[in-house]
Amino acid sequence: MTALSEIRHHPKPLTLAAYAAGNLDEARAVVIATHVSLCAACRLAARDYESIGAACLEAVDPVAMNASALDSFWARAGKQERAMAPASAIAANDFALDAAHPLASYLKDGLDAIEWRPVAPGLAQVVIPAEGYRPGVLRLLKVSPGVQIPRHTHGDEELTLILRGSYTDEVGDFARGDLADLDGEVLHAPLAVGDEPCICLIATSAPLRFRTIFGRLVQPFIGL
Amino acid sequence: MTAPGPAPRAKTTPEGMNALLLRVAGDADRDAFNALFLFFAPRIKSYLMKIGAAADLADDLAQEAMLRVWRRAKLFDPAKASASTWIFTIARNLRIDAARRAAKPDLDPNEPALLPDHEPEPDQLIDRSSRDEKIRAAFSALPPAQYEVVKLHFIDDLAHSEIAERLSLPLGTVKSRLRLAFEKIRKELGDCVE
Numbered sequence: 001m002t003a004l005s006e007i008r009h010h011p012k013p014l015t016l017a018a019y020a021a022g023n024l025d026e027a028r029a030v031v032i033a034t035h036v037s038l039c040a041a042c043r044l045a046a047r048d049y050e051s052i053g054a055a056c057l058e059a060v061d062p063v064a065m066n067a068s069a070l071d072s073f074w075a076r077a078g079k080q081e082r083a084m085a086p087a088s089a090i091a092a093n094d095f096a097l098d099a100a101h102p103l104a105s106y107l108k109d110g111l112d113a114i115e116w117r118p119v120a121p122g123l124a125q126v127v128i129p130a131e132g133y134r135p136g137v138l139r140l141l142k143v144s145p146g147v148q149i150p151r152h153t154h155g156d157e158e159l160t161l162i163l164r165g166s167y168t169d170e171v172g173d174f175a176r177g178d179l180a181d182l183d184g185e186v187l188h189a190p191l192a193v194g195d196e197p198c199i200c201l202i203a204t205s206a207p208l209r210f211r212t213i214f215g216r217l218v219q220p221f222i223g224l
Numbered sequence: 225m226t227a228p229g230p231a232p233r234a235k236t237t238p239e240g241m242n243a244l245l246l247r248v249a250g251d252a253d254r255d256a257f258n259a260l261f262l263f264f265a266p267r268i269k270s271y272l273m274k275i276g277a278a279a280d281l282a283d284d285l286a287q288e289a290m291l292r293v294w295r296r297a298k299l300f301d302p303a304k305a306s307a308s309t310w311i312f313t314i315a316r317n318l319r320i321d322a323a324r325r326a327a328k329p330d331l332d333p334n335e336p337a338l339l340p341d342h343e344p345e346p347d348q349l350i351d352r353s354s355r356d357e358k359i360r361a362a363f364s365a366l367p368p369a370q371y372e373v374v375k376l377h378f379i380d381d382l383a384h385s386e387i388a389e390r391l392s393l394p395l396g397t398v399k400s401r402l403r404l405a406f407e408k409i410r411k412e413l414g415d416c417v418e
């Protein structure tokens with residue numbers, strides 16, 4: 001395998017389970033999907049959680065389909081081509097951002113074409129539109145070597161995936177492919193180390209507003 | 225119209241489901257597909273109604289999910305996932321897409337899918353069917369309190385804090401029930417993931 005098989009920091013089991021359940025906001029789902037595409041151990045674990053989802057689905061109380069459902073299904077199916085060839089395998093060994101990569105469709109021209117917005121000396125960011133139906137914010141942060149982010153906690157759960165370079169903090173050393181899945185109360189001051197800028201993909205979730213989500217869901221569903 | 229297939233109940237083992245889906249993949253076997261449809265469509269409909277879709281829309285979306293199963297059957301590889309798990313991921317992704325479209329009706333059709341299908345080559349030689357059978361058995365054997373929170377998370381699409389609110393439990397209790405449930409299931413697999 002490649003150097004990325006040496007990934008040392010992984011999402012917590014509950015985060016991976018929420019990802020498999022389809023319960024993460026889009027920003028965090030993109031971060032986890034990207035890590036999963038690079039990490040064999042988490043790929044296996046995510047598939048296990050999906051199998052738990054399948055067991056749950058099998059155990060759901062069924063709701064009878066409309067009487068004509070099977071007929072209308074075959075009427076629809078008759079008009080559709082069936083896929084013929086197996087999908088191409090995802091290149092799981094690098095951030096080459098080929099078309100199948102989870103992040104590729106969000107960064108159309110790759111990491112090198114990004115127009116960074118300076119935030120402070122040695123620090124730049126760009127916000128990536130990834131607005132799902134649960135609010136969350138996805139951003140890329142670029143930290144020059146030797147630059148330290150001021151000590152902070154995350155009021156919220158935050159996911160950070162290292163795409164390039166590396167940093168070190170109170171929690172440990174983080175390099176390409178490593179994912180920091182930190183509790184809100186962890187206090188840390190990451191310091192970018194090495195020769196190249198450290199580029200991280202960061203998801204923060206906004207407060208959940210599930211009543212609103214249900215309201216917003218139901219309305220357009222009715223009008224669909 | 226094709227006659228309904230064999231009674232699905234006898235086929236609900238991972239092996240049985242795999243066999244049906246492989247018949248669909250290999251021979252476009254409509255009887256095999258009908259058996260899958262009769263088992264999964266009413267459950268996917270129920271799954272979609274849990275997030276607020278009206279019955280007729282859920283019916284339509286469940287058909288859409290089964291259409292994806294029919295059209296993509298040739299992409300199914302039992303070494304990567306059992307049929308049941310594969311169908312769950314299709315239903316889950318469709319539910320996310322539908323919720324997303326509902327929240328943003330003017331969504332650009334070229335916007336990326338929320339949960340990309342991750343279908344890399346199998347990393348190890350794993351017998352996915354027997355692994356999934358163990359997961360199913362361990363899931364069914366969970367104590368009721370743990371079984372309930374797992375189902376609320378995976379089927380009702382409730383986040384940890386939402387489960388806590390629904391059951392009037394502290395958030396920490398919900399998280400520890402989920403953790404215990406997953407640890408118990410992983411223990412049955414006999415390997416140590418994480």
Ligand SMILES: [Zn+2]
Nearest residue numbers: 010011039042
């Ligand atoms: Zn991992």
